[in-house]
Amino acid sequence: MGTVSEYFGSLVFDDRVMKANLSAKVYKSLKKTIDEGAKLDISVANAVATAMKDWAIANGATHYTHWFQPLTGITAEKHDSFITPSPDGGVIMEFSGKELIKGEPDASSFPSGGLRATFEARGYTAWDPTSYAFIKGKTLCIPTAFCSYGGEALDKKTTLLRSMEALNKQAIRILRLFGNDNVKCVRTSVGPEQEYFLVDKAIYEKRRDLIFTGRTLFGAKPPKGQEMDDHYFGVIKPRVEAYMQELNEELWKLGILAKTEHNEVAPAQHELAPIYTTTNIATDHNQITMEIMQKVAAKHGLVCLLHEKPFAGVNGSGKHNNWSISTDAGVNLLSPGETPYENAQFLLFLCAVIKAVDDYQDLLRISVATAGNDHRLGANEAPPAVVSIFLGDELNAVLEAIETDTPYMGIEKTKMKLGVDVLPEFNRDTTDRNRTSPFAFTGNKFEFRMLGSSNSIACANIMLNSAVAESLKIYADRLEKADDFETALHEMIRKTIKDHKRIIFNGNGYDDAWIKEATEERGLLNYRTTPDCMPHLLDKKNVDMLTSQKVFSEAELKSRCDIMLDNYCKQVKIEADTMVQMARTEIAPAVEAYVMELSKAAGYKKKLDESISCNYEKELVRKLSVLIESISSKAYELEQALMSLSSAEDVISESYAIRDNVLVKMSELRDFCDEAEVLTAKKYWPFPTYDDLLFGVR
Ligand code: ADP
Ligand code: MG
Numbered sequence: 001m002g003t004v005s006e007y008f009g010s011l012v013f014d015d016r017v018m019k020a021n022l023s024a025k026v027y028k029s030l031k032k033t034i035d036e037g038a039k040l041d042i043s044v045a046n047a048v049a050t051a052m053k054d055w056a057i058a059n060g061a062t063h064y065t066h067w068f069q070p071l072t073g074i075t076a077e078k079h080d081s082f083i084t085p086s087p088d089g090g091v092i093m094e095f096s097g098k099e100l101i102k103g104e105p106d107a108s109s110f111p112s113g114g115l116r117a118t119f120e121a122r123g124y125t126a127w128d129p130t131s132y133a134f135i136k137g138k139t140l141c142i143p144t145a146f147c148s149y150g151g152e153a154l155d156k157k158t159t160l161l162r163s164m165e166a167l168n169k170q171a172i173r174i175l176r177l178f179g180n181d182n183v184k185c186v187r188t189s190v191g192p193e194q195e196y197f198l199v200d201k202a203i204y205e206k207r208r209d210l211i212f213t214g215r216t217l218f219g220a221k222p223p224k225g226q227e228m229d230d231h232y233f234g235v236i237k238p239r240v241e242a243y244m245q246e247l248n249e250e251l252w253k254l255g256i257l258a259k260t261e262h263n264e265v266a267p268a269q270h271e272l273a274p275i276y277t278t279t280n281i282a283t284d285h286n287q288i289t290m291e292i293m294q295k296v297a298a299k300h301g302l303v304c305l306l307h308e309k310p311f312a313g314v315n316g317s318g319k320h321n322n323w324s325i326s327t328d329a330g331v332n333l334l335s336p337g338e339t340p341y342e343n344a345q346f347l348l349f350l351c352a353v354i355k356a357v358d359d360y361q362d363l364l365r366i367s368v369a370t371a372g373n374d375h376r377l378g379a380n381e382a383p384p385a386v387v388s389i390f391l392g393d394e395l396n397a398v399l400e401a402i403e404t405d406t407p408y409m410g411i412e413k414t415k416m417k418l419g420v421d422v423l424p425e426f427n428r429d430t431t432d433r434n435r436t437s438p439f440a441f442t443g444n445k446f447e448f449r450m451l452g453s454s455n456s457i458a459c460a461n462i463m464l465n466s467a468v469a470e471s472l473k474i475y476a477d478r479l480e481k482a483d484d485f486e487t488a489l490h491e492m493i494r495k496t497i498k499d500h501k502r503i504i505f506n507g508n509g510y511d512d513a514w515i516k517e518a519t520e521e522r523g524l525l526n527y528r529t530t531p532d533c534m535p536h537l538l539d540k541k542n543v544d545m546l547t548s549q550k551v552f553s554e555a556e557l558k559s560r561c562d563i564m565l566d567n568y569c570k571q572v573k574i575e576a577d578t579m580v581q582m583a584r585t586e587i588a589p590a591v592e593a594y595v596m597e598l599s600k601a602a603g604y605k606k607k608l609d610e611s612i613s614c615n616y617e618k619e620l621v622r623k624l625s626v627l628i629e630s631i632s633s634k635a636y637e638l639e640q641a642l643m644s645l646s647s648a649e650d651v652i653s654e655s656y657a658i659r660d661n662v663l664v665k666m667s668e669l670r671d672f673c674d675e676a677e678v679l680t681a682k683k684y685w686p687f688p689t690y691d692d693l694l695f696g697v698r
Helices: 014-022 024-036 040-057 096-100 159-176 210-212 239-255 278-297 340-359 361-369 394-404 458-482 486-503 514-522 530-538 540-548 554-610 615-647 651-678 689-693
Strands: 063-067 077-081 083-085 091-093 125-126 134-136 139-148 184-200 256-263 268-276 302-305 318-327 439-441 446-452
Touching: 014 024, 014 040, 024 040, 024 540, 040 096, 040 239, 063 530, 077 486, 077 540, 083 554, 096 125, 139 514, 159 184, 159 278, 159 318, 159 446, 159 458, 184 278, 184 361, 184 458, 210 554, 239 256, 239 268, 239 278, 268 278, 278 302, 278 458, 318 458, 340 458, 340 486, 361 446, 361 540, 394 486, 446 458, 446 651, 458 486, 458 540, 530 554, 530 651, 554 651, 615 651
Parallel strands: 063 139
Antiparallel strands: 063 077, 083 091, 125 139, 134 139, 184 268, 184 302, 184 318, 256 268, 318 446, 439 446
8 A cells, every 4th residue: 555655645636636637727726716715617617527537537436426514413425426328328437517516415305404494495515625525435525515595504514614704804804903914814723632432343233222322321330440540541452453553544545634543531432633624624524534433443343432422430422622723824823922912912812712702602512512412511521511711820820910910920020011021832731620621722722622522523613713703803893993002902801801701710620619610600601401502592692693703694593403402302212212122122021031030040949948048039039020110110101201202392392301301211211220230140131231342342
């Protein structure tokens, strides 16, 4: 296969391929579209399509697809082959500019949350030339946006691109105020760290809960969990090593900058992090990464679990969204500079983020809300459902000094008056407290840690970009009118710190005392579940901001709220159904069989010798019989709870009924089953247990 630098990006129609295969004129014109959003001429599109097709065929492709990200969270594709019949009975391979630019998938089965009824029946996909086309198997995949004919976004990419544009526009206004006239564009970059579990495929296949829902719905705690902390950064097992190696190779061929990999905290848990890149591309890449992770696992007799909480009582999996803002010249706006002026600019961007996170805590929480992630947020090992920002002691001291107009102790002579002082370089504060924060400043970027491992990172970045764009807009509106720029700037930074310092928390985020302080004293939001937060997407302040930033229309927001809640309900209903079935057809019969064996044993013993007490059998039979009764009646109650959902008036009330009733019954049923598991002989238990799953890959 050659060296990594030889095959890196070999399946990507990237800049190198374009340069080599397009005429200078076409290349230049395409670059203008990619870099500056210039309109694409059809003759250019035709030339690009032909070059793309020839390159794809030379690399083994026979089909092409418009690859897009509908609101389900996964990616979708519909394959068309390049073949066109020729008059002599053969075929020729064709692909036109028109086919490259626009596609018309039959959209009727993608969720649109009522959008399609209001607008047009069908949607179309439109090429996103800023994200390179690539080959997957025998198919050329063309990254596209997916919209209705009325222009409503039916996908995540469209709104993500809009949010990047919103932030670009406002950030440029700010940079101009600082006299920065050369910057052409401001982009956000993301490096998402992806956590996952690997389990043995043969073991996985014996568990219907894993197959249907991606997580275990039953399972007693194994004697050994993660308490020894011996897995984190531990030696990687040969089978996992082989998996990671092939995964890297596949990702590298696709031009994905997979960089680090290590074991995570829980047994069988691992992490993969790519080198950061433009948000839009990072999002596409993360979607592809999740798909390839699962495909490669299958080749190694493994299954890659991307669920947020595959195992109760064991760390769940998240995704850390490392986010920064930078100019086209590569200047990171979240990095303190060398001159006082650059530092004032840094502080302003920092304040914009602080204000955004405080003003739109709810949107950030909403952006990561799924049934799976509800099990993780606030469950001791993941960030709480309360959003707060960690800045670290050093930066915190700087902000305090500005707020109170007192000298900053870290640097002599320093009074934080802008235009006078120099800021220190902020190293990343690596204390444990940092790790527990949902939103931490890590030196020159923010790390948003509430995302679930299976989430598309699009949603979180859409909300983050939009909210920060809104802060910057408010700042720019004010500063553009100011008579004395420096004084106005200083005042505004101070005011932001004063108004929004409640969102800054540098302590231990896992501590119960923090949740109490956050909600009772600071008035921060604590939306524990998806039904708690999702309806707030439609709160006036959120609709106003997102529509005025031109990221969503009101109809698009309504559709998102609907779809997310609908997903939530469907997912839990599948889980509940699976539980009822497993309890009835697997667990209860298994326990019953064991009870039979115990009873028989007691009978034999008594026959043999009347004086044997058989207390062991009697006691166990009694306990297990009570448990079988409880399991049976709980399964019935759960089934009833599920049935009563059909009377819910709308998806919001259905989601409340699920939260308050179905999930409660599920947990009660599980408790009885888990109790039975530890009393039942292992050979009777109908499926592999937590030890088999967590320690099954050797
Ligand atoms: P860790 O958080 O595990 O200590 P790093 O902080 O080095 O590791 O990087 C984690 C992720 O953050 C990587 O994907 C990395 O590429 C990304 N990252 C680093 N710098 C930036 C930046 N300026 N903007 C966005 N992402 C970044
Ligand atoms: Mg990290």
